[in-house]
Amino acid sequence: EAGVTQSPTHLIKTRGQQATLRCSPISGHTSVYWYQQALGLGLQFLLWYDEGEERNRGNFPPRFSGRQFPNYSSELNVNALELEDSALYLCASSFLAIRNEQFFGPGTRLTVL
Amino acid sequence: GDSVTQMEGPVTLSEEACLTINCTYTATGYPSLFWYVQYPGEGLQLLLKATKADDKGSNKGFEATYRKETTSFHLEKGSVQVSDSAVYFCALTGAGSYQLTFGKGTKLSVIP
Numbered sequence: 611e612a613g614v615t616q617s618p619t620h621l622i623k624t625r626g627q628q629a630t631l632r633c634s635p636i637s638g639h640t641s642v643y644w645y646q647q648a649l650g651l652g653l654q655f656l657l658w659y660d661e662g663e664e665r666n667r668g669n670f671p672p673r674f675s676g677r678q679f680p681n682y683s684s685e686l687n688v689n690a691l692e693l694e695d696s697a698l699y700l701c702a703s704s705f706l707a708i709r710n711e712q713f714f715g716p717g718t719r720l721t722v723l
Numbered sequence: 724g725d726s727v728t729q730m731e732g733p734v735t736l737s738e739e740a741c742l743t744i745n746c747t748y749t750a751t752g753y754p755s756l757f758w759y760v761q762y763p764g765e766g767l768q769l770l771l772k773a774t775k776a777d778d779k780g781s782n783k784g785f786e787a788t789y790r791k792e793t794t795s796f797h798l799e800k801g802s803v804q805v806s807d808s809a810v811y812f813c814a815l816t817g818a819g820s821y822q823l824t825f826g827k828g829t830k831l832s833v834i835p
Contacts, residue, residue: 614766643822653767653812653825666822700766702823710755710774710816712823714767 612637614715616701622721623691631686631718635703641665642684643704643712644676648697656699659684691722725750725817729826736803736833744798744811744829746787752818756780756789756796759812761828767812770798803833 615634623629635642644656655668659678667674673689682703688695698719702712729746736742748754758770758780771780776791785800796813813826 652827655822716766
């Protein structure tokens, strides 16, 4: 069974640009979560999508947004990039009945220059 | 809000030494508790979990017991190996929520 996949592996952008990160959940999982792992800040919850809808978001500005597609894959968009957005972005998925158990992808390393 | 506090390390141990990484939490109700491990250059892997008080999670020789009275979920292993070198994260999902709240992580290095 394939795990959670994320693309691209690495992404380099400049300040003010937009970044799009993609995530494919484990087959059968309907929930997708996004987390940011920034140096010195630890892992912080960004967004949660379930059945195509945003269910909750963490303490991040509106320029962090995303969506979930009918096939349950998800996109994270970061607009007007700032230097401090440089981080590893991790996607996780979970199954409806066992929401508490989240399975993580390898992450996308975003570098903002 | 919910929070997790864990010893930050880094922790350096010799092979076959005993490991304890302390984790305490603050949450309302009865959260579910987790330990995740992150090997160098990789994403997070679920190591073990416990969903109610006095539950013991175990995997790959690691154990942790959900202690409601002390709000703790300490990670233990009796004999560590070089391959256990990684960053370990304690985490919880609060009652009524599904996103994970993480501790800051503890880097473990095991030397031969």
